[in-house]
Amino acid sequence: xxxxxxxxxxxxxxxxxxxxxxxxxxxxxxxxxxxxxxxxxxxxxxxxxxxxxxxxxxxxxxxxxxxxxxxxxxxxxxxxxxxxxxxxxxxxxxxxxxxxxxxxxxxxxxxxxxxxxxxxxxxxxxxxxxxxxxxxxxxxxxxxxxxxxxxxxxxxxxxxxxxxxxxxxxxxxxxxxxxxxxxxxxxxxxxxxxxxxxxxxxxxxxxxxxxxxxxxxxxxxxxxxxxxxxxxxxxxxxxxxxxxxxxxxxxxxxxxxxxxxxxxxxxxxxxxxxxxxxxxxxxxxxxxxxxxxxxxxxxxxxxxxxxxxxxxxxxxxxxxxxxxxxxxxxxxxxxxxxxxxxxxxxxxxxxxxxxxxxxxxxxxxxxxxxxxxxxxxxxxxxxxxxxxxxxxxxxxxxxxxxxxxxxxxxxxxxxxxxxxxxxxxxxxxxxxxxxxxxxxxxxxxxxxxxxxxxxxxxxxxxxxxxxxxxxxxxxxxxxxxxxxxxxxxxxxxxxxxxxxxxxxxxxxxxxxxxxxxxxxxxxxxxxxxxxxxxxxxxxxxxxxxxxxxxxxxxxxxxxxxxxxxxxxxxxxxxxxxxxxxxxxxxxxxxxx
Amino acid sequence: xxxxxxxxxxxxxxxxxxxxxxxxxxxxxxxxxxxxxxxxxxxxxxxxxxxxxxxxxxxxxxxxxxxxxxxxxxxxxxxxxxxxxxxxxxxxxxxxxxxxxxxxxxxxxxxxxxxxxxxxxxxxxxxxxxxxxxxxxxxxxxxxxxxxxxxxxxxxxxxxxxxxxxxxxxxxxxxxxxxxxxxxxxxxxxxxxxxxxxxxxxxxxxxxxxxxxxxxx
Numbered sequence: 001x002x003x004x005x006x007x008x009x010x011x012x013x014x015x016x017x018x019x020x021x022x023x024x025x026x027x028x029x030x031x032x033x034x035x036x037x038x039x040x041x042x043x044x045x046x047x048x049x050x051x052x053x054x055x056x057x058x059x060x061x062x063x064x065x066x067x068x069x070x071x072x073x074x075x076x077x078x079x080x081x082x083x084x085x086x087x088x089x090x091x092x093x094x095x096x097x098x099x100x101x102x103x104x105x106x107x108x109x110x111x112x113x114x115x116x117x118x119x120x121x122x123x124x125x126x127x128x129x130x131x132x133x134x135x136x137x138x139x140x141x142x143x144x145x146x147x148x149x150x151x152x153x154x155x156x157x158x159x160x161x162x163x164x165x166x167x168x169x170x171x172x173x174x175x176x177x178x179x180x181x182x183x184x185x186x187x188x189x190x191x192x193x194x195x196x197x198x199x200x201x202x203x204x205x206x207x208x209x210x211x212x213x214x215x216x217x218x219x220x221x222x223x224x225x226x227x228x229x230x231x232x233x234x235x236x237x238x239x240x241x242x243x244x245x246x247x248x249x250x251x252x253x254x255x256x257x258x259x260x261x262x263x264x265x266x267x268x269x270x271x272x273x274x275x276x277x278x279x280x281x282x283x284x285x286x287x288x289x290x291x292x293x294x295x296x297x298x299x300x301x302x303x304x305x306x307x308x309x310x311x312x313x314x315x316x317x318x319x320x321x322x323x324x325x326x327x328x329x330x331x332x333x334x335x336x337x338x339x340x341x342x343x344x345x346x347x348x349x350x351x352x353x354x355x356x357x358x359x360x361x362x363x364x365x366x367x368x369x370x371x372x373x374x375x376x377x378x379x380x381x382x383x384x385x386x387x388x389x390x391x392x393x394x395x396x397x398x399x400x401x402x403x404x405x406x407x408x409x410x411x412x413x414x415x416x417x418x419x420x421x422x423x424x425x426x427x428x429x430x431x432x433x434x435x436x437x438x439x440x441x442x443x444x445x446x447x448x449x450x451x452x453x454x455x456x457x458x459x460x461x462x463x464x465x466x467x468x469x470x471x472x473x474x475x476x477x478x479x480x481x482x483x484x485x486x487x488x489x490x491x492x493x494x495x496x497x498x499x500x501x502x503x504x505x506x507x508x509x510x511x512x513x514x515x516x517x518x519x520x521x522x523x524x525x526x527x528x529x530x531x532x533x534x535x536x537x538x539x540x541x542x543x544x545x546x547x548x549x550x551x552x553x554x555x556x557x558x559x560x561x562x563x564x565x566x567x568x569x570x571x572x573x574x575x576x577x578x579x580x581x582x583x584x585x586x587x588x589x590x591x592x
Numbered sequence: 593x594x595x596x597x598x599x600x601x602x603x604x605x606x607x608x609x610x611x612x613x614x615x616x617x618x619x620x621x622x623x624x625x626x627x628x629x630x631x632x633x634x635x636x637x638x639x640x641x642x643x644x645x646x647x648x649x650x651x652x653x654x655x656x657x658x659x660x661x662x663x664x665x666x667x668x669x670x671x672x673x674x675x676x677x678x679x680x681x682x683x684x685x686x687x688x689x690x691x692x693x694x695x696x697x698x699x700x701x702x703x704x705x706x707x708x709x710x711x712x713x714x715x716x717x718x719x720x721x722x723x724x725x726x727x728x729x730x731x732x733x734x735x736x737x738x739x740x741x742x743x744x745x746x747x748x749x750x751x752x753x754x755x756x757x758x759x760x761x762x763x764x765x766x767x768x769x770x771x772x773x774x775x776x777x778x779x780x781x782x783x784x785x786x787x788x789x790x791x792x793x794x795x796x797x798x799x800x801x802x803x804x805x806x807x808x809x
Contacts, residue, residue, distance in 0.1 A: 483623030491628040509630030524628040529658035
């Protein structure tokens with residue numbers, strides 16, 4: 001999508017976004033704040049083992065340019081990593097100890113630590129303990145049989161969730177003998193998102209503050225409180241008994257876990273960042289302890305903190321993310337006073353690509369930004385510089401690229417530098433008609449017993465895909481317990497064409513078994529005109545589809561997870577599992 | 593006739609079933625124990641505890657490979673309700689008409705129908721009323737009279753995210769229905785119609801033979 005938008009010249013235009021449809025309301029927020037293994041908050045690369053000092057980290061991760069027209073915004077990385085370390089470690093982070101850089105966990109160079117990789121390590125017995133926070137891996141991850149087997153290799157598992165689920169109860173799941181399971185499982189009940197305060201960031205990067213709608217039931221706690229209490233306990237034990245590698249435990253900034261309580265306002269303010277010393281910028285002096293007004297003021301010398309440079313300005317004297325202003329001065333739906341948008345309330349990224357070299361909008365009907373009388377009018381411009389016709393001060397619009405240009409040539413990607421079409425790891429065709437290479441040679445392929453694959457295999461002749469229904473969310477953990485939603489979508493089903501149903505002698509509403517090289521699931525057949533066979537490379541190919549919302553814990557006749565069928569492989573860069581295209585068989589239950 | 597009206601524009605319905613669930617939530621109606629019966633339509637039919645049901649029907653189409661019709665089915669609140677005419681023969685005023693809105697309201701007196709309930713149900717051109725097997729009380733959509741009399745929208749209309757189910761006063765709703773019909777005719781052809789527009793307070797816009805949406809549409 002971003003390649004197409006780039007080729008169409010739509011990047012930076014109103015309505016030209018990729019507009020990813022996310023599976024969760026806060027996917028943007030989670031990546032912004034460093035949920036993924038390869039990035040720290042603010043898209044700073046996770047330090048690798050070879051980057052043994054902060055100086056080396058800065059040297060290796062800060063891009064350089066000699067082009068005066070390139071803003072090369074990532075040239076500011078030293079300011080952002082130092083401010084992040086100050087946010088983590090506060091007073092304990094000093095120039096002499098590299099601001100605590102050596103306390104950060106390091107990844108082995110070039111080694112991935114994604115979901116797929118973690119569960120492969122767990123399956124191989126290399127991970128001993130696991131905190132499962134608000135998730136249900138036994139149903140949500142690709143290749144559930146492998147995931148469930150992996151959980152049995154753990155010494156301990158902490159399941160933080162609203163309800164019992166297939167992850168916490170894996171030891172009494174289908175085909176598991178509890179007597180043979182050594183894993184000790186702890187269940188910590190937490191509150192739901194509407195029972196705590198905090199922010200979500202949507203796909204348009206709007207940070208939206210939410211108040212707490214209701215108290216959680218019983219002794220359920222916000223997950224932040226659970227973390228804070230655990231951490232305070234660990235910190236107390238370190239103070240009493242000592243322990244290995246005490247510096248990051250002792251040094252963690254106190255307000256993050258103060259009194260065993262997670263304070264969303266204190267954390268949001270720290271994410272915004274503070275001046276950690278009196279700092280003079282231009283003719284203005286900012287006092288120690290006051291909030292940093294914008295990320296351009298963050299410093300590399302430890303005099304500022306910021307938990308995420310992109311969010312600086314969000315919470316200064318006011319919590320801007322709580323705003324609900326409805327003005328829309330451009331008439332294009334930017335609503336600059338509704339919530340707050342990173343960075344610096346800029347509603348459209350790369351918006352300087354929406355104007356010509358004189359700063360005139362390329363599209364009159366979508367005037368989001370215009371250079372008028374020596375200043376930018378409209379959205380917050382993507383940098384203060386004048387248009388590019390000013391050859392001295394003007395800058396290229398793609399400011400996060402060292403060369404300042406948008407490009408589909410992408411060195412650094414596992415399967416780059418050019419985009420290429422490959423068939424899925426499991427597919428119904430022998431050949432990739434676009435090239436001589438059928439599957440992505442850099443896709444993760446694991447070697448264990450649970451990682452069986454079957455491509456162009458007569459045992460699994462049909463294409464399988466997984467999806468969602470409106471009534472259920474993710475593995476159904478929050479929706480399977482809702483009687484009104486369950487009434488609408490009570491049971492695992494498989495949708496198939498009338499042609500395939502006829503071929504397999506399956507009638508609408510009959511119970512079927514769908515199987516892959518990795519597992520099988522009982523499903524009620526929905527025979528529908530919405531599925532049609534494909535002609536692919538001259539051959540007739542049938543497809544079936546099923547949702548992944550169900551699990552054996554509840555309801556009794558709901559069925560189990562579609563991920564029992566899906567393969568644990570995926571995209572080599574993001575390592576997003578390939579759960580939307582794989583090969584299966586379908587047969588009437590009890591039949592052939 | 594003054595009072596309140598619904599517009600149901602089936603071309604805008606995505607079958608999210610917000611209306612169906614919101615109805616159950618507001619009226620505190622229990623979920624039925626259902627199973628997947630080879631369709632996403634569930635429960636399979638209206639019942640004493642299901643006043644509103646989104647019906648799903650697939651048909652082959654001329655242009656595309658198929659069409660999928662969604663129809664949020666509930667009481668039409670007839671201007672001259674034949675169910676009341678029939679019911680008054682057995683229990684006077686078990687069914688009443690609310691003056692302000694025109695809502696057709698089934699009272700607890702409906703339990704007096706006994707085995708005459710079948711006649712009442714047959715009198716309904718849209719096959720809406722349902723009787724509780726235990727108490728004999730008959731139920732159906734009551735236009736959320738408890739909400740509407742407090743100035744709120746009915747729960748179903750409040751929940752609709754696409755503008756398929758709209759509620760309001762006679763004049764704006766009739767105007768809206770006409771405007772939507774004109775639009776639908778342009779896009780989907782002359783089969784588009786408002787079902788029984790002179791007889792009911794729920795103005796359904798369909799673009800194909802109404803029987804394709806619901807047997808008793």
